[in-house]
Amino acid sequence: MTTRAKPLRMQLNTFYSGPQAWFFLVEDRGYLRDEGLSVEFTEGDTAANTIPKMAAGGFDIGYGDLNALIEHAAAGKARAPLAVFASYNASPYTIAVRKDGPIAAPADLHGRTLVAHPNDAAWRLFPEFCGKTGLDASSVCVEISEAPHSAIVPELLAGRWDGIFGFVNTLAAASIDAGLDPREVLRHLEYNDHVPELYGMALMASPELVREEPDTIKALLRALNRGLKDTVADPSAAVDALVKRNPAMNREANHRRLLGTLELEMSQPEGARLGIGDLDDARLQKSIDLIVRTKQLPHALKAGEIFSRAFLPPLAERVRNLARSA
Helix, strand or coil, X not given: CCCCCCCEEEECCCCXXXXXXXXXXXXXXXXXXXXXXXXXXXXXXXXXXXHHHHHCCCCCEEEEEHHHHHHHHHCCCCCCCEEEEECCCCCCEEEEEECCCCCXXXXXXXXXXXXXXXXXXXXXXXXXXXXXXXXXXXXXXXXXXXXXXXXHHHHHHCCCCCEEEEEHHHHHHHHHHCCCCHHHHEEEEEHHHHXXXXXXXXXXXXXHHHHHCHHHHHHHHHHHHHHHHHHHXXXXXXXXXHHHHCCCCCHHHXXXXXXXXXXXXXXXXXXXHHCEEECCHHHHHHHHHHHHHHHCCCCCCCHHHCECCCCCCCHHHCCCCCCCCC
């Protein structure tokens, strides 16, 4: 075991929320301490914004959107982090619409008005969604709102907008926060159905950590892997660890959000084959090529420039039992 004198500075994708609960269970159960590590968590604003914050040099580790990392690196921007643990094997992005409304397919978005948070990951990937579905992006109006999703969803239902960009489980939690049952009020046009090559969230390491402290990354992933196993076995314990960080949060909504993430974004057949943390190089290359082509970025990249499995625990030790059968 190598003891690191300073805490690892970790940028989260959002404020404390259900899908991150396993990080805090790792801390509470002493798995970081067992590896000689400690982590200083910083709440974020969007998954896409994790990458520029890491590139600015303020963080050793980040939890963010793999596709935003591809865009950053392919644009030739400096200090791109390296993805070292791909937690989602299905993309979480969606355009949510009223369940009782007229929109049932991507083509139905023609002429509609959608709303997004600033720099929302799903919105950033809307050109890729349009390219794969044949929707003319110029036919869709997108408004930007900084209001919380729990305030936006009721306005969507009242007719102010026709759809909202976001993560499937984030919008479900926001609906619960607003006193609504998401299963009764929302229909989803999921990117996973229409742009299946895209991945989602990943743990990323700074160039300096990759170059100077590879053993630290391996130790961190060992600890996180233990926490993920425990979370799969007892999600409620992970939510308890999360709520300790913010007792004012809606426990029910975040518990449901965690379960939704485990059941949807982390349970594709790829996980049974590769284990949670790894990804398929051919699929990643397709997503890189799609993003580079759609956004007309200057640098073609290889999968190994975005993701490395060199730091992962052995496959036999990783979570595989989340996977749905093919």
